[in-house]
Amino acid sequence: MLNSFWNWFVIILTLVNILACWWLLYWTKGISNREDGKTTTGHEWDGLTELNNPLPRWWLHLFNISIVLALVYLILYPGLGNMTGVLGWTQLKQYDAELVAANATEQAVFGRFGDMDPQALMADSEAGEIGRRLFANNCAMCHGSDARGAPGFPNLTDDDWLYGGSFDQILTSISNGRVGAMPAWGAALGGDDGVNEVVAYVQQLSGQNVDSELAMAGKARFNMFCIACHGVDGTGNQALGAPNLSNGIWLYGGSASTLAETISKGRSGKMPAHKSLINEQRRRVLAAYVKGLSDTGGQ
Numbered sequence: 001m002l003n004s005f006w007n008w009f010v011i012i013l014t015l016v017n018i019l020a021c022w023w024l025l026y027w028t029k030g031i032s033n034r035e036d037g038k039t040t041t042g043h044e045w046d047g048l049t050e051l052n053n054p055l056p057r058w059w060l061h062l063f064n065i066s067i068v069l070a071l072v073y074l075i076l077y078p079g080l081g082n083m084t085g086v087l088g089w090t091q092l093k094q095y096d097a098e099l100v101a102a103n104a105t106e107q108a109v110f111g112r113f114g115d116m117d118p119q120a121l122m123a124d125s126e127a128g129e130i131g132r133r134l135f136a137n138n139c140a141m142c143h144g145s146d147a148r149g150a151p152g153f154p155n156l157t158d159d160d161w162l163y164g165g166s167f168d169q170i171l172t173s174i175s176n177g178r179v180g181a182m183p184a185w186g187a188a189l190g191g192d193d194g195v196n197e198v199v200a201y202v203q204q205l206s207g208q209n210v211d212s213e214l215a216m217a218g219k220a221r222f223n224m225f226c227i228a229c230h231g232v233d234g235t236g237n238q239a240l241g242a243p244n245l246s247n248g249i250w251l252y253g254g255s256a257s258t259l260a261e262t263i264s265k266g267r268s269g270k271m272p273a274h275k276s277l278i279n280e281q282r283r284r285v286l287a288a289y290v291k292g293l294s295d296t297g298g299q
């Protein structure tokens with residue numbers, strides 16, 4: 001609400017402007033009907049004179065009509081200071097109405113999915129198509145448009161899961177996000193030598209050829225520092241998001257140098273929570289889509 005000074009300021013300025021337009025039209029019309037009967041402006045260049053014809057009638061009427069429309073508009077809609085206009089229209093009311101309409105459209109598309117169990121959602125081709133689009137818009141920048149990930153961003157099309165590959169576990173990953181916490185072990189392992197031993201053992205776990213003596217020494221350290229999270233045989237723990245180190249599938253990489261970096265400095269991958277960004281109906285459609293990707297190997 002404008003205070004009364006600005007209220008009247010706006011009202012008077014608006015009305016004076018409209019009046020001025022009308023006066024301008026009237027005045028210029030007068031010029032062209034001058035009593036002295038002259039039909040030129042009086043400008044002359046090398047014998048050429050400038051005519052002063054009246055505006056064409058139809059043109060003049062367009063101006064008149066727009067003045068009338070402006071007044072009608074100000075009666076119907078807000079515009080003159082604090083006056084609300086007889087239609088009672090506001091941006092807020094329009095927004096609310098559009099919101100109701102948008103929700104109805106959303107319900108028409110997503111309402112059907114609300115009652116579906118995960119199995120039915122995965123089988124539904126329309127849900128699949130919507131899931132694909134949601135993924136492209138919200139997830140592809142990190143997990144890749146083919147969902148196969150990149151170093152630090154897990155591949156979602158294989159059957160190897162940090163946090164579990166059931167529909168509910170995937171939905172939880174999407175809704176609440178995930179934070180992987182692999183501590184830095186460089187100091188605890190006594191520097192590079194200790195790290196290199198453990199690296200050799202982890203490589204051995206995943207089936208790579210390594211110096212077996214080095215790996216042997218690494219195993220002792222692994223049992224001391226690592227099995228609490230990665231398990232005795234290195235197969236990982238989904239409750240902690242500790243990856244399986246024995247299957248040759250890597251989040252960060254399985255080369256000696258990458259492993260040494262991971263183990264000495266630690267890692268912390270973050271999957272952002274999408275609860276407040278994507279509503280539940282859509283998250284369920286997404287979870288079904290992602291689950292479908294790994295079930296079909298990404299096809």
Ligand code: HEC
Pocket residue numbers: 135138139140141142143152153154156160161162163164165170173174178179180181241268269270271272274286290
């Ligand atoms: C900002 C980057 C980013 C975005 C955006 C993102 N993710 Fe992730 N996501 C990650 C990272 C990083 C991880 C691994 C977290 C970790 O290391 O613990 C992850 C993990 C996951 C996991 C768990 C994988 C597993 O193996 O258990 C799922 C499922 C997942 N994301 C699905 C999605 C979906 C679906 C979307 C889109 C709504 C999405 N992510 C958007 C970065 C992202």
Ligand code: HEC
Pocket residue numbers: 179180181182183185198202221222225226227228229230240241242243245249250251252253254259262263267268269270
């Ligand atoms: C407190 C639990 C915990 C302990 C203890 C732990 N890790 Fe981890 N480790 C994790 C988690 C969680 C991740 C995943 C980090 C992420 O998602 O960003 C991880 C990741 C890794 C990776 C990366 C795997 C890949 O796919 O790229 C390696 C290698 C690894 N850990 C080795 C070790 C070794 C060796 C030790 C013992 C010196 C160890 N971890 C101790 C929790 C642990």
